[in-house]
Amino acid sequence: MSMVEVASSGTQDLVRAALDIASALPEPRPLWFRGHECPSHTLVSSLARRVSTPEELFEKERRLITRFRQRSLPFWPAGYPQNDWEQLFAMQHHGIPTRLLDWSENLFVALYFASRAHAHADEKSCNPIVWAIDPIGWNRDVPHLRGTSDEIGIMTTDSEDLDRYAPISPGSALPRRYVQPVSLYGTYNSARIVAQRGTFTVAGNSLEPLESFADGASAPNLWRVEITAPRAEIASDLSSLGFTESMIFPDLSGVSREIVALENI
Numbered sequence: 001m002s003m004v005e006v007a008s009s010g011t012q013d014l015v016r017a018a019l020d021i022a023s024a025l026p027e028p029r030p031l032w033f034r035g036h037e038c039p040s041h042t043l044v045s046s047l048a049r050r051v052s053t054p055e056e057l058f059e060k061e062r063r064l065i066t067r068f069r070q071r072s073l074p075f076w077p078a079g080y081p082q083n084d085w086e087q088l089f090a091m092q093h094h095g096i097p098t099r100l101l102d103w104s105e106n107l108f109v110a111l112y113f114a115s116r117a118h119a120h121a122d123e124k125s126c127n128p129i130v131w132a133i134d135p136i137g138w139n140r141d142v143p144h145l146r147g148t149s150d151e152i153g154i155m156t157t158d159s160e161d162l163d164r165y166a167p168i169s170p171g172s173a174l175p176r177r178y179v180q181p182v183s184l185y186g187t188y189n190s191a192r193i194v195a196q197r198g199t200f201t202v203a204g205n206s207l208e209p210l211e212s213f214a215d216g217a218s219a220p221n222l223w224r225v226e227i228t229a230p231r232a233e234i235a236s237d238l239s240s241l242g243f244t245e246s247m248i249f250p251d252l253s254g255v256s257r258e259i260v261a262l263e264n265i
Contacts (some may be wrong), residue, residue, distance in 0.1 A: 003214040004223045006084040010229035011111065011237040017225055018107050026219070029136050030154075030200050032103035032183070035114030038126040039226060042209035042259060045203045047097035054177075054205045057099065058168040059230055061088075064096055065167055080189075089186040089200070093193055101181075101210065103133065105197040108243045113228065115234040128234065130225045135199070136184035137221035139224040142180045154199075155184040165202050177205040180213045195250045 006016045006021075008016075022031055034043070051057045065087050072090070076082065081092075092100045094115070104110050115126035135154045137144060145152050145161060155162050162184060164177045181201045188194050201210060214222045227234065236243075245258035 003224055004220045006223055008130075008225050008229075010227065011234055014111065014225060014227060015107065016068075016181065017223075019224055025134060025137070029134065030105060031107075031109035032105060032133050032135050033107045034103045034107060034131040034133075034194065035110040035112065036129040036131065037114060037116060039129050039224075041124065041129070043101060043131065043156045044207070045097070045099045047099055048207045049205055050097055051207070052204050057203070058177075058205075058208065061099060062168045064091065064098075066095060067257070069240065083157075086189055086207050088185045089193065090189050092200075093190040093198070095209065099203040100107060100186075101203075102133075102196075102203045103183075103199045105199060108241060110246060110249055111132065111195050111227075112238055112243055115231045115238070117125075117231065118249040125133065128227045128231065130227065133201070133224040134221040135201075137219060138183050138201075141177075141217040141221060144180075144181055145182075155182055156189065157184065159184070162202075165204055178204045181206075181210050192248075192251050194224045196248060206244050215224060 006017050008017050011059060018031065025031075047061060048057055050059055056215070065084055068091050069082065069087055076247075088098050088100060090131050092098045092102065110130050111128075114130050136152070139154065140152045161215075162182070165182060181203050183199070186193065186198060186200045188198075190198075192198070203210075211224070245261065246254040248254065249257070
């Protein structure tokens with residue numbers, strides 16, 4: 001079963017599409033959402049876009065974790081335990097490339113990111129995209145986890161099955177790492193993760209986009225919804241629903257951008 005393509009005419013239609021997807025799942029379980037500004041944007045982690053091989057992916061990540069830990073220590077509360085996974089989640093939400101992809105438990109958070117204005121002029125005419133993933137169904141279709149599929153759910157950083165996705169350590173055997181990305185809950189060590197109801201998928205020993213692994217699934221577990229409504233209309237809908245800048249970015253920068261938008265200056 002490959003990725004499912006869905007069309008949506010706007011915010012209300014997107015909500016109906018999400019509810020239809022949820023109701024078709026074999027049991028009540030969560031959906032996660034991710035927004036992209038254009039259909040051409042694939043589900044590839046920010047770090048994977050910057051390297052040429054999986055070996056380089058893990059080696060570069062190791063160096064970035066080390067540098068972030070060295071330089072960020074004065075900004076964390078005294079004694080705060082920062083293992084490698086916790087460092088990755090913090091790095092992801094402070095702009096450092098990682099193997100993580102951000103998802104949200106909240107549909108409107110994803111729609112907010114999908115509907116933002118483009119930075120590149122050649123992409124201004126494309127339609128926003130909201131991805132949906134069944135994180136439990138996804139993990140149960142990961143080849144090396146299928147033997148215990150009835151017991152597999154969303155991973156946490158202490159899950160034994162996540163060991164071969166962990167950041168590289170000296171002497172680790174890279175060829176033994178698993179390939180297909182998996183879904184996991186992260187550490188809420190950033191106000192932005194809390195506000196955005198953040199969850200994650202983490203890349204394995206591959207630079208391929210997550211959607212390339214959807215083929216062969218036992219049931220649909222990944223959907224791509226293309227929205228044809230104008231971005232201004234979506235932004236107005238979100239504002240009416242209370243999804244403003246400071247809700248997504250709960251800091252002074254978010255408040256400032258919200259005031260500028262409200263005052264139209």
